[in-house]
Each structure stands twice: as structure tokens, then as C-alpha cells.
Amino acid sequence: MILVGVCGGIAAYKTCELVRTLVRAEHDVQVVQTPDSQRFVGPTTFAALSRRPVLADGGPEVFPHLDASSHADLLCIAPLSATTLSRIAHGEAANVLTATALAFSGPIVAAPAMNPRMWEAEATAENLRLLAARGVELVGPAHGDTAEGEVGVGRMSEPAEIAAAVEARLSTAGSLAGTRVLVTAGGTREPIDAVRYVGNRSSGRMGVAVADEASRRGADVTLILAAASAAPSAPMRILRAESAAELERATLEETAAADVIVMAAAVSDYRPADAFAGKRPKSGEPWHVTLEPTTDILKEVGARRTAGQVLVGFAAEHGPGGVERARAKLERKSLDMIVMNDVSRTDIGFDSTENELVLVTARDERTVSRRSKRACAAALWDAVPAPTAATPAPRGE
Numbered sequence: 001m002i003l004v005g006v007c008g009g010i011a012a013y014k015t016c017e018l019v020r021t022l023v024r025a026e027h028d029v030q031v032v033q034t035p036d037s038q039r040f041v042g043p044t045t046f047a048a049l050s051r052r053p054v055l056a057d058g059g060p061e062v063f064p065h066l067d068a069s070s071h072a073d074l075l076c077i078a079p080l081s082a083t084t085l086s087r088i089a090h091g092e093a094a095n096v097l098t099a100t101a102l103a104f105s106g107p108i109v110a111a112p113a114m115n116p117r118m119w120e121a122e123a124t125a126e127n128l129r130l131l132a133a134r135g136v137e138l139v140g141p142a143h144g145d146t147a148e149g150e151v152g153v154g155r156m157s158e159p160a161e162i163a164a165a166v167e168a169r170l171s172t173a174g175s176l177a178g179t180r181v182l183v184t185a186g187g188t189r190e191p192i193d194a195v196r197y198v199g200n201r202s203s204g205r206m207g208v209a210v211a212d213e214a215s216r217r218g219a220d221v222t223l224i225l226a227a228a229s230a231a232p233s234a235p236m237r238i239l240r241a242e243s244a245a246e247l248e249r250a251t252l253e254e255t256a257a258a259d260v261i262v263m264a265a266a267v268s269d270y271r272p273a274d275a276f277a278g279k280r281p282k283s284g285e286p287w288h289v290t291l292e293p294t295t296d297i298l299k300e301v302g303a304r305r306t307a308g309q310v311l312v313g314f315a316a317e318h319g320p321g322g323v324e325r326a327r328a329k330l331e332r333k334s335l336d337m338i339v340m341n342d343v344s345r346t347d348i349g350f351d352s353t354e355n356e357l358v359l360v361t362a363r364d365e366r367t368v369s370r371r372s373k374r375a376c377a378a379a380l381w382d383a384v385p386a387p388t389a390a391t392p393a394p395r396g397e
Helices: 014-023 043-050 064-071 082-089 095-102 124-135 159-172 204-214 244-257 297-304 322-332 371-383
Strands: 001-007 031-035 074-080 108-112 142-145 151-157 180-185 222-227 237-240 262-263 271-274 291-293 310-317 335-341 354-360 365-372
Touching: 001 014, 001 095, 014 031, 014 043, 014 074, 014 159, 014 262, 031 043, 031 095, 074 082, 074 095, 074 159, 082 095, 082 124, 082 365, 108 159, 108 237, 159 371, 204 262, 204 371, 222 244, 222 354, 244 297, 262 297, 297 310, 297 371, 310 322, 322 335, 322 354, 354 371, 365 371
Parallel strands: 001 031, 001 074, 074 108, 180 222, 180 262, 222 237, 262 310, 310 335
Antiparallel strands: 142 151, 271 291, 335 354, 354 365
């Protein structure tokens, strides 16, 4: 059974379609409404769509929150308002929905919806961090027009995307249980002096999405995060590494303890040969910087991989011939799979919330059509080969 929690907000009308979609997929759906949500969509509507009475404050049930939480496989809250977000983050049982969330021990998927300024508030960010640490999966919010006439991030995601996240969570729950996963993400920064650096446009979103999805599937995840604007939302161990040398050192220290290694970081191929000590003062003279190659970390990991390990690389290719170049890289670096995306496109890849991938293995190529990076990560894990029974070395402290 799926619990669908509905909070107060104009986006509650979209939840009607979400419930309809889940019921059509032959799920048993139990709607739980907050008092405020009933001002937007009444219980009769949700009862008709879900084909069962709605749980709400003042109902005939004695312990509705305990009964519901004991028999459900997943709790989906859509829309998740700022008020309910705060109450759940701080363990309040102010109504049937928040009491249910407090009593529920299974996976939670939530689709926030609120004014853009409320979404950007520091208090909201802190509440989101608390939920992320407990493994709550967020879908959205999206950018667009809001009910108040403002434009920004705060719109509830579309019902189809929320339903897809629910289905993915249900179908993959525990599929990576007992698997130790190492992911690298973000772009490296190679110092020119104490202030300036050579870097790239990687936001880290794709690699972080891969780490998040692995954690949601039950894996024990270590994320080595270089410079990135993205942050993980699922529980995992995080190591920081800003330069290519730092990333190399951290990665090689962690590889022996991993069953699956996904190298998604955008590592700089070159670094300044002689970084200036301190901040170089500005002058009218040219500044010539000599670049030297960095270590090919992926190739080094491939050379050191142990029996049973699965190694996945990424190839940010530019323009025609990308798949062919990715395949050559797959063979050259002893990979099980390489993930290719075309960074010449402005609608996907760097600085985008969406991506389009080609998953290349020794046997075939599989295209993952344009979709959110979270959905791309799910498709990637669906295709990653399972590690063999060989046991990796224990992780160092």
C-alpha cells in the first residue's frame, strides 16, 4: 500500500492526478490529509479517486497514524508544504499526516511546493538537510510560475514525475543492500595562485545523483566530492577533494574497499606546473602559465581493480563521434561500462538539471533519452553489472 499525504497549498489539485495514476498502476492508495489541505481539495474527491475513505483529523479511527504506517510500503507527500516540512523535520505530531510520518519507518518520497522565497529561506534549507539525513527522497520543486504570480523554484513537480519516483523507489528498494559503492563527483580546481585556479563547469549534479540513487537502493556509499554546487540528499559518507591530486589520493585509498566504483568526477587533465605562492598582483604584463598533465585516475583505478569489482567511467564528449571515442576509452581503461554524454549541447550536461546518456559496454550501447539527472542515475544503476562474490578489502578508518 502507498500512503499519499496531502498538505495545504494550491498544488493539492495536482495530487488528484497523482492518486489516479497510482491507482491505475494497480497500487492500493491511502490518502492522508492535513486540515489545511481540505480547503483546496475535499476528502470526498480523494476518497473517490483512491476508492477508500481518507484519513484526516477528527475521523472515526482511534489510531489512524499507527494503523496506516504499519501496513504501508511507502509514504509519498505531495505537496509537501513549508509547514509540514518543518514539523516532520523536528518530529512534531501536530496532525494525522505528521504523526503518520513520525511513526512510519519505510521509504518516504516528498514533492515540495511553496513560494520561491520560502524555498530559498535558510530555515527551509536546514529542514531539508534534516530530512535528507534520514533518507527522505525529494522530487523537485520545479522552476516556473507560482500561484502568487512570482517566477522561481517552488512549483510542485508534475504527477507523472512523482509517480515515476515512487515506482522506482518501490522497485529498487534494497537492490544494492550489502554493496559498497564508491562515487566521485564534481569538478577539480587546479591552483594558479592562492586565489585563481584552472577549473571546469561541472556542477557535480550527475555524480551526486548517482550516489543518491545508490544509497536509496540500500548501498553503503562513499562519495568523494570535488568542487560542486550539488549536495547529496541521501545518507552516505562524504570525503572532500578539491584538486586532481587530492582526488587521486582519496580515490586510490578507497578503491580496495568498494564493490562498485563509479568515476563521475570531471577531473582536470592539466594543472599549472608552478603555482604562484600567495596572490599574484595584477600588472599590465602578460602572465604565461605552463600546464602539465595530471594523473589519469580512471586508468590507474582500472589497473588496480581487484577480482569481482565493477568499474564505471564517464566520458564527457563534444560533438560527433562521441560514442566511438567512449568505446575506445572503455577498452583502453579496462572498464565494465562507460557513460557518455555530449557536452556540446546546451540543454543537457554541464549546468543543467537534465542529461541524455549513452551507456556503453563491451557488448552493446544503450541510449537513455533526455530526462532529469535523478532519472538518469536510476537508469544507470539499472544497467550496472552486479559485482561478483569476491570480497573487497575492509575500508580503512
